[in-house]
Amino acid sequence: MSAAAIDAEREPEDVERTSYLRAGYSLRSWFFTTDHKRIAILYLFSISFFFAIGGIAAALIRLDLLTPGPDLLSNDGYNRAFSLHGIIMVWFFLIPSIPNTFGNFLIPLMIGARDLAFPRLNLLSWYIYIFAGLLTLLVVLGGGVDTGWTFYTPLTTMYANGMVVMAVVAVFISGFSTILTGLNFIVTIHKLRAPGMTWSRLPLFIWSHYAVSLIFVLATPVLAVTLLLLLAERVFGIGVFDPSLGGDPLLFQHLFWFYSHPAVYIMVLPALGVMSELITSAAHKQIFGYWFVAYASIAIAVIGFLVWGHHMFVSGQSIYASTVFSFLSLAVAVPSAIKVFNWTATLYKGDIDISAPLLFAMGFIVLFVAGGLTGLMLAMLAIDVHVHDTYFVVAHFHYIMVGGTVTAFFGALHYWWPKITGRMYNEMLARIAAITILVGFNLTFFPQYMLGYEGMPRRYHVYPPEFQVLHVLSSAGAGLLAVGYLMPLFYLVWSLFKGARASANPWGATGLEWTTSSPPPKHNFTEQPVVVRGPYHYPLKHPSSRDHA
Amino acid sequence: MPEQRELHEPFHQRERQEEADRLGMLVFIGSEAMLFGGIFAAALALRLLHPHEFTSASAHMKLWHGTANTAVLLTSSLLAAIAVEAARGGRARWAGRALWGAAALGMLFLAIKAHEYWLEWREGVVPGPPNADFGSRFEQLFMNFYFVATGLHALHLTAGLVLLGITALNRRARHDRGAVLIGNVALYWHLVDLVWVFLYPTIYLAGAGR
């Protein structure tokens, strides 16, 4: 690792002069860049923008649900609010959140490459994402859609009157941005690894992004064709779902959920990859069971394609198919359980620095386990018959997507912030933010489990008065959660100007990305690094190994 | 000295870069195959829901147009493969001719397809125009599926034609002994052929013998 070591000791002025952030200030250098690090920054800004819009829609929903009656929004207004909340959060924030920002930034760095395999394709994928995002903004301004993010037929094809066509076209286009990103990652991980970087020496972040890219490339096209069939029916009248002609609305649900369940694994797998990095770095210890955790990511990607029927247990699907899907849904929970057990074992006898990223990581594990196991409950046929399409399901997927992916996103943001910007953030404020987010989150979504089990259906704008107490609790929690999410905005931006200058390896971690300077130069490494050891080669036994990093 | 494709940004060795380009194209082909996988899932569902009516609706299809189109596309696929072999063998002129041949057969496919659509328009089995009258309601659903599936395939075929044209005009691609660009375009063209190979029994052969 000698060449890389020189990178780490370069003087701050030299680092500052060659940093990728300094490699051009013009708009052209940012909007026509092919540097994967700059494209990651472009993605970071755009997904934060859409996170804000989706968050505003969520705030509207939570405020309206404070009272049983239609006080803030009309029936139709509420339906459009939750539809937009769903569409924007799923396709324009959650799916690109970790892969397109941290995946773009870190995959070349972690495998010792100068850039992704197809840099121009990477920029094209951002422009496609932005074009689709603008179309969605037009949908928002034009009044939104009243179909929910699931676009079920025949509601969307015959009875919905919102801007369904533009929303479907926007999602269809955003799918191509995902396919191109997945393709880029797969080819990069196969063909651009540094000499010596065998598959057994890949960091687990790369394994999980490889699994996510498999889902990107194999699931998104089926969403594209499903939306095409929907458009064909709504616009040209040549659809295959029309029940009056003998078509089957369940066919749409089969094709839609064949994409949409792997899509929820698209959202959670990168977070699992981030967790493996955060836990090993905080515990300063080799991951427990490397191969189990690595293959668990691939297993989640593969089995994730076999379980979509658990969304359709009460939809009139055949009971035998439901039994098969129920069984496979239990099988897909096993790899996730393996990962959680291995992280816990990694902390055992570690040399733990309780930093903000670790707080986010532990928060992630608690919420992900809670979400995952309620998912197991939903996979039980008889229980799903009772709680399907109720707030129990809403709480379940928010525990995994918000409690899981968004917490991991913030953990990753704090952990790699020094590497991305070259500045350290304020540690105490970050810990307060982490605690606020975790408390606010639980206050928001745990009451929804109870609401769900008592029979409060999803997407209800007017509800029976006996549920009001739990809704008020949930809305209060949402307020605290919003505060928790806004805090990083301030102290991270503050750290850009006033933050201490970060060293090349502030956490004493062992990834290749920590061997180059912070922020890294335009071509990542002054000299091609050569890999000689596994990813997490922390000295095992030494009591206070921290000062020998 | 045969032209070398220029070495772009992150790659050090040209050979590794060619492998990457080909893998990238194959992964894209895989995603396009999944796109048509959705179409075949729809066909499977319709056939399992109404087996009897699916075959009787398919009996009305123009079997000879379909068969001719399959033969045309198989031959055009052959020409694309010949183009790749010629480029590898260094015979740039033959590569160009084979590419133009493949494109021409692609146009022929579209011509046959257009003629078939026109016949169906006249018979009034095209959903939409006023003179449309269908034997049964499921017949209209089958025609819907037929137009969506063959329309999507024709769209991809047109994109393939454009790619074939660009590669045929691209001098450097024809002289590239590694046949990277020609190889990738041929891969895409073979995918379009593969999809039709499976669409043919789904739409035409289902009701052929009745």
Add this chain to the structure above:
Amino acid sequence: MTAALRRVLLVWLALLLLLAATLGAAFLPLGPAKPWIGYGIAALKAGLILWFFMDMRREGGLMRLATGAALLWIVFLLSLVASDYLTRSVPLAPAQPTGSEARHQAWLAPPRHSASDRRWTLTICFAAISALRT
């Protein structure tokens, strides 16, 4: 006429023969086997195209893995969608025989086990199939 050209032409001929075969098979009175034959021959043609025209013959394991993965995922989609449509109308609930029909229907309909033990066998065999699948 290089060896490669001859091989490709031979493959082309084989493809046309298969096309003729599948067309001919469509006109034979084969009944329920017809779709299987049609798609079987189509799979043969696809195999030839993949192996020779798309050069999987010369490619390394990675490219074959990528091609195989796409085909396997389509099989995932088709098989599980089919599992729903095929077993949707399997009647678990005996239809309501009214009045004098009960005795008569018992003779007509196939022998039925009691509902509960059929349920156990179905659950176990489905669990077994799915265990093999993962």
Add this chain to the structure above:
Amino acid sequence: MIGPFHPIAARASEHARTLDLLFGSFGAMVAVLTLPIFVLLVLFAIRYRTTNDVNREHAESHNLWIELSWSIIPFLLTLGFFVWATSLYFDLRTPPPGAYTINVVAKQWMWKFQHPDGTAEINELHVPANTPVRLVMTSRDVIHSLYFPALRIKQDVLPGRYTEEWFEADRPGTYPLRCAEFCGADHSVMGGQLVVLRPERYANWLEHQGSFGTSATLAGQGERLFRDLGCSGCHGPASAVKAPDLAGVFGRPVGLTDGNVVMADEQYLHDSIMLPNSQVVGGYPAIMPTYGNLIEPEQVNALVAYLKQLDPPEGSPE
């Protein structure tokens, strides 16, 4: 993770109680499996924090047996609950023979219930207690879902197709019924009341309804429709047209033209009216016109009810 049972969640059927038991016991097992993780997380974080000088010798980086055991054992535990939940699910989807059938028609933003004696009610469903009630449901527009929280059951209602749901409420009272599948603007107000009455009170409730409800029974309405729509023209005994005789057809296997045999249940009768060429009876020409856009689902329910109680003429084995 375990939703504590608020007193609001009433239980009105044996299934509801069994489901609560399943949910509670599975929740308990899940808690037993996960609490150690949360405790260990915090414990390790505090005990092995960097400032704490403690023995960190020979921590293993992998151990096959531990890893295999903590992935297979939880899976086997959940398998047990899988079998229990699946058998409950099969019971849910197997209405007992001879259950009391009520037809349900869902429409954008209201529920219409048709009792066998012809009484129809909107958004209110009166059912006799302690008798299995089978709801045969269809929708006139989009997908709805009839959800009885107190009975812990729900079933989507699809356009152009019958789906069914059955329950045996054993505690008289008034319980909510709600729509659980998003169906447009007023999805959240499309609910109503399930009123469970003791059988005798249900009987005189029906009489009371009889006076101003529609006079004929559901089957009676079906018979009138059978004549008005011209079905008897072809299917009647004296008709010259070659059409299958429908007497006693319900519940019997029917041979189709393409050879396979289909059980003539409600779904088959519904499809034969709405999509006649879909499954034509063996030996008959496919000449029946479609009634798809002529009649409403309520009328189809009436016709099916009429056909169900048509007994074959005495002595004919056909």
